Amino acid sequence: MAMYSHSKISTFEQCPLKFKFRYIEKIVPDIEKSIELHLGNMVHRALEWLYIQVMNKKIPSIEDVIAYYSNQWEEHYLPDIVIVRKNLTEKDYFNKGVEFLVNYYLKHKPFDENTLEIEKRIVLDLDKDGEYKIQGFIDRLSYNLQTKEYEIHDYKTANNLPQQEKIDNDRQLALYSIAIKNLFGQDKEVCLIWHFLAHDKRICSKRTNEQLENLKKETIESIKKIESEKIFPYNKTRLCDWCEYRTICPAFSDCSGQKIS
Numbered sequence: 001m002a003m004y005s006h007s008k009i010s011t012f013e014q015c016p017l018k019f020k021f022r023y024i025e026k027i028v029p030d031i032e033k034s035i036e037l038h039l040g041n042m043v044h045r046a047l048e049w050l051y052i053q054v055m056n057k058k059i060p061s062i063e064d065v066i067a068y069y070s071n072q073w074e075e076h077y078l079p080d081i082v083i084v085r086k087n088l089t090e091k092d093y094f095n096k097g098v099e100f101l102v103n104y105y106l107k108h109k110p111f112d113e114n115t116l117e118i119e120k121r122i123v124l125d126l127d128k129d130g131e132y133k134i135q136g137f138i139d140r141l142s143y144n145l146q147t148k149e150y151e152i153h154d155y156k157t158a159n160n161l162p163q164q165e166k167i168d169n170d171r172q173l174a175l176y177s178i179a180i181k182n183l184f185g186q187d188k189e190v191c192l193i194w195h196f197l198a199h200d201k202r203i204c205s206k207r208t209n210e211q212l213e214n215l216k217k218e219t220i221e222s223i224k225k226i227e228s229e230k231i232f233p234y235n236k237t238r239l240c241d242w243c244e245y246r247t248i249c250p251a252f253s254d255c256s257g258q259k260i261s
């Protein structure tokens with residue numbers, strides 16, 4: 001039985017060697033994490049906390065949300081967090097998070113979106129024998145009483161804003177929607193919603209059942225490709241600047257003899 005996640009498959013697609021370091025050799029990196037990852041984690045924590053309060057029939061003030069975010073930021077900030085963009089400081093990243101949260105709060109208050117669950121874990125069989133499985137966490141699941149649709153929400157803190165076409169082909173939330181249909185019924189409508197916080201913008205997408213069936217097959221093929229890989233070559237891209245294995249990667253020494261793609 002093979003248990004995968006969207007990020008595990010994406011890591012292989014980004015760089016097979018990074019996949020090998022992280023998931024096969026399980027190497028604990030020297031560098032703990034990037035500040036972008038820290039920012040994303042802390043904003044997610046603050047939004048998770050906000051919606052837990054809402055589900056408990058309390059709407060915290062924006063000051064409460066920012067205070068929670070600030071405490072989390074300090075509590076989890078480690079001295080070896082890497083800041084790749086040298087023109088920015090820790091304070092700049094902290095302030096970005098404040099801006100994201102303030103904009104989100106003002107746009108969504110009073111948060112009456114009928115939230116059902118926060119950080120919902122899903123496990124999904126891609127094939128009928130359960131040989132290939134996907135697991136993941138939905139940032140927030142809600143049921144829209146007006147449209148009668150389930151909504152899978154995902155928060156993004158990166159600077160990029162993808163085109164609709166890319167969103168319509170995104171794998172992660174589409175896979176999660178299969179799990180939601182398995183739970184609530186294949187005839188149910190599921191809306192995928194990305195909140196691009198750096199742009200104060202949300203983008204939605206939907207999939208047909210036929211598209212979801214095809215996605216399951218494509219994902220199994222991706223997993224089979226990983227499992228048949230023998231060499232795990234590196235793939236040097238601009239994302240290497242944020243890679244936690246850069247200090248041990250042969251792409252950054254001339255000893256490996258591998259070809260840089």
Ligand code: SF4
Nearest residue numbers: 015234235240243249
């Ligand atoms: S530094 Fe780049 S090439 Fe090396 S493992 Fe990381 S992502 Fe792959």
